[in-house]
Amino acid sequence: MEAASVAGPAAIFSWIIGFVVIGVIAYNYIELGTMFPESGGMSKFAQYSHGSLVGFIASWANWISLITLIPIEAVAAVQYMSSWPWAWANWTHSFFKNGNITTSGLLVVFCFILIFTLLNYWSVTLLTRFTSLISIFKIAVPLITIIFLTLSGFHPENYGKSLSEFMPYGSASIFAATSASGIIFSFNAFQTVINMGNEVENPKKNIGLGVGLSLSISAVLYLVLQSTFITSVPTALITQSGWHGINFESPFADLAILLGIHWLSVLLYLDAFISPFGTGVSFAASTGRALAAMSSNNHFPKILGRINAKYGIPRVAMAFNAVLSMVMVSIFRSWGTLASVISTSTLIAYLTGPITVVSLRKMASRFNRPVRLKAIKFMAPLAFILASLAIYWAMWPTTVEVILVILLGLPIFIYYEWRLHWKETMKQLRSSLWLIVYLIFLSVMSYIGSDNFNGRNLIHYPLDFIVIIIVAFIFYIWGMRSRIITVSFGNAQEVNKHVKK
Template sequence: MLALGSLIGSGWLFGSWEAAAVAGPAAILSWVIGGLIIGIIAYNYIELGTMFPESGGMSKYAQYSHGSLVGFIASWANWISLVTLLPIEAVAAVASWPWQWASFTHGFLADGRITSQGLLVVFAFIIIFTLLNYWSVSLLTRFTSFISIFKIGVPLLTITLLALSSFHPGNYGHSLATFMPYGSAPIFAATSVSGIIFSFNAFQTVINMGSDVKKPQKNIGRGIAISLLISAVIYILLQSVFITTISPKLLAAHGWQGLNLNSPFADLAILLGIHWLSVLLYMDAFVSPFGTGVSFVASSGRALQAMVSNNHIPKFLGKLDEKYGTPRVAMVVNALLSMVMVSIFPSWGTLASVISTATLIAYLTGPITVISLRDMAPDFKRPVKSSLLRVMAPLSFVLTSLAAYWAKWPTTVEVIGVIFLGIPFYLFYEWRSGWASTLKQLKAAAWMLVYLLFLSLISLIGSSEFNGLNWIHYPLDFVVIIVGALGFYAWGINSHIFSKYFRRAARVNDKVKMPRQ
């Protein structure tokens, strides 16, 4: 329930509308592609998560195989994405309700952006998210279990009622040209810029809460697989219903890119005269993001706490409360930084793009690490040993690279720039340690540093469909990225090193209980 509660958040409220505006009816394919990409990425992490069932696992795996610098980059990128998730859910919860009695909400949003008045409400939500996690994981689990039932039920009710009330299959188009009115490239772009990758991202909540999961050797993989499958079905059905519910006359007047909706499904319910459903949907526009925001306070707190083990951020950030076992200091720091992020990026769409790209960059290390550990530690306990990993790992690396490129210039390079901003922290702590193993760490991380520069360059000179200079035309830009990704993948898996972090991984793995045959 924790994973599913995290997955069904603001993505279902805005993703269908945003994706249709980018790709038209072909947005249905964007959800399929996005779900497949995240599913393939998760395939790598199931083995890692069961090998190392520990708090904040996503922030530790890369350092086990490639040392402190790669581990720092991966954990920093993952942390940036998680910190940004808190304000995006708070932004989604600040709905502008259309009824006269709720006129006090009308000043919260202006042209899709949070106003100064709305910003204060967002700050209040972030504080509430944090307080609900402040005392214990058991409180969080009870809260999310209750709210997850509501979060799943309302989308299913919406799908059923809107499909029965208005069904125009002709909106899908009568030819390939009308099905893909903006071409094929936007189908791929929508996965990153419309919040689709972001909507599926929450599977890592199970990984980051690994030490709190009962029977992790079974339940980590099971929780990820079931939650991803259920959420994918719901998201795809919602996109289809959104496409077929809209009146053809409205579509002819405004086109897919001209639909101006405040809360997309609630506004459609109002147009169809289902007012009680619109009230319920506006309520859910508060409940779903609220539940996801609460879930991710725990995940982001664990991620920051886990970064302390890398020895390149202040140790007080990793302090656990003795009574409740929660990383309270990390939670407070994350809350404050979330407020800064939403002040800089005060819109749902912008925050979704930042989250997707930062997450994808963190995910680049997953397939490299899991294959490297197969070679470095063949005798480690593996409760789940994936038989297709030698194929799925490079495939995952390639698809993750493509999805990062699909975020478009300049988002891709801006997020990479934010990730490079963390390097001075790393160098400061290397200086304090007397540069003891800095050269060794740089050699192990060279593939990652150069690859981030490679992705930035291709984003700049890539096709105009992805806001590049069009020196490399579409779809040749995809070919360049695929070939480059395979080359850097080979470099990465041959750059692993044995370090104190590998020895730490061995100690964690020693405690793993193998399932009975």
């Protein structure tokens, strides 16, 4: 619904672009994930090639996105709950108003976050069984929805009879929907495979397989669901309000009711309550491991990295994340806002992956590489450029707001550098200058860019894309040449020793 309201029927292309962007980025992480199959790997890779400051910025950005992912699933469930149509459920109607979670709804969101955390608290086995069960709902219900909405209300004419009807808000809106409507964040599940690398059997085979399957299954489901949404909306409603004016509180359930399929609406309301638990529980696990991994670079309290001896789970980190997730959703109460925050912060973290994998090819040519990607010289710069464009697509002021949140983490780094007596601080700063300057460039570019992305229109569309592509490639070269050997590189060597080719 969010994508269609931004781009109209052309939102179908937004999903393809989102899949390509994340697919190209994920390609780089397969080599890194198999080289270093460790808990919270996404929070460690950058520091192996560029030292602790770049590692800190990347892991901080990734962590911001992950702690936002936990509450967004709870928000989705509560938003659907708030529109339950049954008389006995009238008490839920106060949970969501004017596009935001209310105070009473917030308390329910807190309960969900607590449940997500507790389901991870005792064992990985419990987590695996629970998510396997939920996965049935996450695949079966969308398939049932696609079939019965198509049979009951198929309006292919909603795609339009001309290019202007298919693309009512211009081509730029297709790119805007990719980041601003949560499409990028919808493909983020591949991170869980990387972040739980040390718990994956046969990493050489299964990390790449897990990443590929999670992205491919998601892409097919989302594309068909987007098409189903477009063709199921009553044509009269589009004529009356346009795609911008379509605003359902419970999109697919509302469509089922409009088409008279009441049993399907009940199933969708049930699934919208149950299904987010699968993602919420998975990311509560992944986020806990990411935070625990961050403590290993000596710039976070060691207690956050403590692993429970009996269950092998970072309990302290999970509890800390649960509290911060509650704070995050208290500030950002809208699903759309949370989605933009997740997409942008994730993409900023992803900027380091392509540079790290190529840098390690030069720094660590003798490291064990169970998977040696043949197209990395082409895919790495392409991933950096696509991530840069997608950050820009998030639109002003979201871009600069998220970048500021990420830069606000620097005082924590400085505090720990002071405690470490400023060892190698200048060396770390020089190695990270490319990333800090690049984030400033992206902020300025977002402000002066085209009005299609809420900029001041000093650089018109599509010239803004060309500028970003050229500058991104320059910063990619700078970033790759900023690699340094630090203590973290030695840690990487120790992890890699235990990896089989």
